[in-house]
Amino acid sequence: MKLFAASSLAALAAAASLGAAKAPAASYDVVIRGGEILDGSGGKPMRGDVAVKGDRIAYVGPHAPGRGKTEIDATGKAVAPGFINMLSHSEDSLWADGRGLSELRQGVTLEVMGEGSSAGPLTPKMQRLEEQRQHDIKFPVTWTTLDQGLEAMTRKGVSLNLASFVGAATVRVNVLGEDDVQPTPEQLARMRTLVDQAMEDGAMGVGSALIYAPGTFAKTDELAALTAEAGRCGGIYISHMRSEGDHIFEATDELIEISQRSGAPAEVFHMKTAGKDNWAKEDAFIGKIEAARARGQRITADMYTYPASSTGFDAAMPTWVQAGGVETWIARLKDPATRAKVLAEMRQDHPKDWENSYRQAGPDGTLLVGFKSAALKPLTGKTLAEVAKERGTSPEDTIIDLIIADGSRIQVVYSSMNEANVAKQMKLPWVSFGSDASAQAPEGVFLLSSTHPRAYGNFVRVLGKYSRDEKLIALPEAVRRLAALPAHNLGLHDRGRLQTGYYADIVVFDPKTVADHATFLKPQQLATGVTDVLVNGQPVLKDSEATGAHAGRVVRGRAWKGWKDGGCRASAKDWSW
Numbered sequence: 001m002k003l004f005a006a007s008s009l010a011a012l013a014a015a016a017s018l019g020a021a022k023a024p025a026a027s028y029d030v031v032i033r034g035g036e037i038l039d040g041s042g043g044k045p046m047r048g049d050v051a052v053k054g055d056r057i058a059y060v061g062p063h064a065p066g067r068g069k070t071e072i073d074a075t076g077k078a079v080a081p082g083f084i085n086m087l088s089h090s091e092d093s094l095w096a097d098g099r100g101l102s103e104l105r106q107g108v109t110l111e112v113m114g115e116g117s118s119a120g121p122l123t124p125k126m127q128r129l130e131e132q133r134q135h136d137i138k139f140p141v142t143w144t145t146l147d148q149g150l151e152a153m154t155r156k157g158v159s160l161n162l163a164s165f166v167g168a169a170t171v172r173v174n175v176l177g178e179d180d181v182q183p184t185p186e187q188l189a190r191m192r193t194l195v196d197q198a199m200e201d202g203a204m205g206v207g208s209a210l211i212y213a214p215g216t217f218a219k220t221d222e223l224a225a226l227t228a229e230a231g232r233c234g235g236i237y238i239s240h241m242r243s244e245g246d247h248i249f250e251a252t253d254e255l256i257e258i259s260q261r262s263g264a265p266a267e268v269f270h271m272k273t274a275g276k277d278n279w280a281k282e283d284a285f286i287g288k289i290e291a292a293r294a295r296g297q298r299i300t301a302d303m304y305t306y307p308a309s310s311t312g313f314d315a316a317m318p319t320w321v322q323a324g325g326v327e328t329w330i331a332r333l334k335d336p337a338t339r340a341k342v343l344a345e346m347r348q349d350h351p352k353d354w355e356n357s358y359r360q361a362g363p364d365g366t367l368l369v370g371f372k373s374a375a376l377k378p379l380t381g382k383t384l385a386e387v388a389k390e391r392g393t394s395p396e397d398t399i400i401d402l403i404i405a406d407g408s409r410i411q412v413v414y415s416s417m418n419e420a421n422v423a424k425q426m427k428l429p430w431v432s433f434g435s436d437a438s439a440q441a442p443e444g445v446f447l448l449s450s451t452h453p454r455a456y457g458n459f460v461r462v463l464g465k466y467s468r469d470e471k472l473i474a475l476p477e478a479v480r481r482l483a484a485l486p487a488h489n490l491g492l493h494d495r496g497r498l499q500t501g502y503y504a505d506i507v508v509f510d511p512k513t514v515a516d517h518a519t520f521l522k523p524q525q526l527a528t529g530v531t532d533v534l535v536n537g538q539p540v541l542k543d544s545e546a547t548g549a550h551a552g553r554v555v556r557g558r559a560w561k562g563w564k565d566g567g568c569r570a571s572a573k574d575w576s577w
Contacts, residue, residue: 028064
């Protein structure tokens, strides 16, 4: 019996060894098994598998044949295309930490930058000023073109994909400087050439920010001319409009006009109606956009999911005093006569020629979150009303004193919107999402300043608060608007969907538990419920922990000269959307 048993065991071992030797090689690099697949179309989810080979999706269906080198069990979870941040300010933050953890933990796989300013095109003077004006995060500015700037960031190593518009203000400063001047025909031609070059570098279009100097000095004709170059190259126009409150209808008309004249689609950055006196304009604002869409224009918008904005104290005073750059602005504020004039304008609730974000929020609704000076950082987290009371100065005087002392515009949060209008916009099928914040982490250099909670919760808030809890938007539709809609608006035909042949930007999350935790008083809290993220087929988040993989790439627009038959001037271009 013992001999028989030994022989039998030997035979079984040999058979097992033979079976192992004959085991088929892995068919895929990664297989995500048994999840509820939300493919980005907005249609009904399907339980099944998603398989990845290299950087592309190789299978989407009920059961992937074969096996993967890595297998992810998605039972009880949702599997979706990676989310797209249509308005990122990660130009600085990813130099400090390439993981982009605050975004990664929300399932974001593509950061789209370029609200008014962009990484290029830069002159030598612009390079020097970029370095001089840096705050907590320091890095050398060694490039001149937009593409070089994005490539420099990816060479350092990032987990997320990067894309950018070319900033209308950046182009303006390149040719005209930061003063309130208008271009000559020759100068405008140079500006158009710079846009053309940026589009061939892979820009997604032209981005403007028209409440800030020097971008605000651009007239409609200038913006239409620059956007015509982008439209000719298959790009779009996207804008922080000239007003989001008192003059929102005129600003919307301008955006629609620029789209009509240039032939390019247009998008409203961070759609909102700001200021209590303007909240009732929301329906008419939406109506203007929908009327343009009904006429055949492709006008879209993006939004963040909070009733408060965040920008600087430059949005608290007239733009004429800011002409020439931040250094000139601060020098003017030190002049008593100029200061008195500025103070008088700051106290106007509804100025005619600029947007007074401070008066829209009020001193109690203005939260200080970011200083350049170490001496002023203890004021972080206080309201303007609190600091003004401590100093015994008016809120307006306090703003000016802080700007002079800090040497910067100072980052603040303005509580000037209402939740009802946020909810209305959540239901609009042509609205995608952008954080208007940087990708960061609750550690290291990022703890030297505070931020807006949208940096840590903007996207999962769509899935948790607005879809699961308040049922304002069905989960498949939420995923469509987080991924496929922005990809389409950008002209990206191989991202934003779970589809064979598309890039493998994939997020796995638990729809029952996904949630944001960031608050206005404690914003630096990571979201939960997103467990796995792939970028270009590489796992960058595993079991809710960053892997550190540098999987991010530059995602380029349709006129990139590196494509086959690329460039704006290539014949027989099909720029259809």
